[in-house]
Amino acid sequence: MQRKYILGIVLFLFITGIIYTSYDLFCGKINDSNSEEGDRRPFIAFVAPTLSNPFFVAMKRGAEESASKASVRLEFQAAVSGVEDSAGQFDLVENLISSGADILCVVPADSKAILPVIEFANQNSVPVINIDNRIQKTRSSTAQIATFIGSDNKLGGFLAGGFIIKKLGGQGQVVRIDGLLGSDAATQRAEGFTEALASAPDIKVVANEVANWSREIAVEKFSAILQREPAIDAVFAANDEMALGVIAAIDEARSADLDTEIFVVGFDATPDGLKEVESGKLSATVAQQPELMGKLCVENALQILGEHTVEAEIPVAVKLITN
DSSP, X not given: OHHHHHHHHHHHHHHHHHHXXXXXXXXXXXXXXXXXXXXXXXXXEEEESOSXXXXXXXXXXXXXXXXXXXXXXXXXXXOTTOTTOHXXXXXXXXXXXXXXXXXXXXXXXXXXXXXXXXXXXXXXTOOEEEESSOOOOOTTOOOOOSEEEEEOHHHHHHHHHXXXXXXXXXXXXXXXXXXXXXXXXXXXXXXXXXXXXXXXXXXXXXXXXXXXXXXXXXXXXXXXXXXXXXOOOEXXXXXXXXXXXXXXXXXXHHHTTOOOXXXXXXXXXXXXXXXXXXXXXXXXXXXXXXXHHHHHHHHHHHHHHXXXXXXXXXXXXXXXXXX
């Protein structure tokens, strides 16, 4: 009798152990599953061309600040290969959507090459906010965006051109350094600048180069221009990074005893650009508030996810900053 009693207790403890072990495993699987799915906050994916440019660093800062205040999940990523890597942007978007992104904010590296990225997001029912560099739809494209947030780049180029006309007194020789081919922002800035100069026929554009938004490429390109066009009065570079590259090339030329007085105008009002405006090396820059763009993207993403109507276009003001 006592033996049966002991065996009963052992059997009871054994079965109880199995039950508790099974329960722990079951709960563990649930917890693991929840961990893999991540938190349940709205997930905003933000894809930029690069984070080596201070402009996009400022945009990231604005987006993160807004996301923190709203307690939403934000993933801000950029293609490793830089501003020309449209394929890299597609890979990032594909991975972010696969990870459960609810909405996509994207600054295209190329205004047309980005279209398959947007179409992919559309096919997965992920709304898209286009930031800064406006997409250029083709007839065959089905890409749809919820809104565009950005500056009037053409107006910015026009302001830069007007400043140069005034500073030169309506006559002189200028150089234009453009951003990336295929970028709507680069095209609009160049068009605005050209439109402004049309009112000053005695100002001649003696050289025009593309420097892909890069300080290093601008140094190389402008150094070559100085070799063949030493009589230059002013330069408009379509972003501050390229403007700083032009300034570096001018400094190198002066150290080699080239007697030249050239003033430079940039675009973006980055911290480095503003520092050189203050020092007097950069005569002016066009400010377009990237940090505000980042904030507005997050704010409007939440409006869209909450099924609220947003404007088809949300402008961000530009202004000329001079020394």
